[in-house]
Amino acid sequence: MDSLFFIFSKVLTIFLYPLPVFFLFCIYLLFRIKQGKTKFLFFLICLFLYLSSSSYVANALVTGLEKDYPPVSLEEVPKAEVAIVLGGMIQTISSVKARPELSDSADRITDAIRLYRAGKVKKILFTGGSGLLLSDEYREANLAKSLLIDLGVKESDIILENNSRNTYENAVETKKIIEEKNFQSYILVTSAFHMKRSVGCFRKQNLEVIPFPTDYRSFQMDSGAFELYLPSAGYLDTTTFAIKEWVGYWVYRAKSYL
Template identity: 40%
Template sequence: MLPINLLVELGILSLVLMLTRFAALGRKLAVTTLVLLALAASSPLGNLLLYPLESRFPPWDASRGAPDGIIVLGGSVDTDLSAAHRTPVVSHAADRLLAAAELARRYPNARIVFTGGTANLVSTESREADYSAPILEGLGIPRERLILERDSRNTWENAIFTKQLVAQKPGERWLLVTSAFHMPRSMGIFRTAEFDVEAYPVDWRMGGRDDLFTFTRVSGDGLARVDVAVREWIGLLTYRVMGRTGELLPGPGKD
């Protein structure tokens, strides 16, 4: 459960309790909820949770030479809204798509793979890869260069299905493009899947160490950072317990 959802539910529960013989408990819970909400919205909490994730992998070193392939993880396009409006709708993490276009121009011989199906629990015909393809074409990548993986529902399946699709040859170098906060979990998963990739982080949500103790002036931004960070830490813990990563917080070295 994400922090903002939990705080809303605690707030509702406190109001309900105030109407019962547990009114005193309800008032205490309401005060606690407001304090937690203020911390999440305005304090450096989100930055403190995000920094270990976003700083884990450094920017990719282009001096090593051209890659053989570029893998772009889904997560930018809202498939439900895209289906409703019959046009691609980018809801967040647009940097993943922009970086793919820039890398494709820089390395014209590299294979470009976009991997993303749908995260919906109920089966749907809407696939993120289908809506991302025209965006990438519009950014200058010819359709014949795109390899689309449209069946994955999560990062684990991104790795497994992409590995099967491209059949990486010994010595080939592949870049993995995803949000900086998502890179540790993604790299750990690809290593467990025995798909050797190099991290190409994008889509940072904070500036760096100087922002660690900065208070947020826009409450919505603070809540968003806390939600993103907590969700990712939960994902890291879950995938480690499931054996899909070799350590809790994968880093630049091998697991």
């Protein structure tokens, strides 16, 4: 009986999710619309949204970004003087101001702490100001400091860069600190899907970083999971940031940032 309840709870909750319900309405409307041209255009719109929110499209886009940077174990990582952590995991517009609120990319900061605690790096350099267009009151690096300290990093081992607004500026501003501190070796910590563009930016600044990718977003498509066959807001989100990352990569190449 418990197994049956589990199955029904998974199947019936489909009708609580906005996207599956939306597509059910779309199917209904496709049968109701009589005009051929209108029906075809409506079908194309629905198909576009369906593909954008499918696991197959989302996974293909993000896998293309991650494939050149497979996971690296702590044991494999050579020692370096500093871990450069790219921002993008702390909510600067969270309604909660009493503590840093982490986003889906929290692995960036937690893996940097793992490197530090394993003795792979002596310092953590967090780079990231505000990437918001109209609000820069809260800088991500400033918010990260208290979190790093709470999780066991000595304040004297934390270096903050809070002026950069994007990946290119992360590299430019970080280079100034690297030269000032005379660091000779550095591990770059960021999401695997973001590593392709990040490594290019840092190496363009003549910083030969050691990549330590984290926060993998690709899926195991052969798992047979029922949820893989349903459109979801999660897959739509993956498609969205993967497209943004691909566009960012090619724009950066065009601007010679890479």
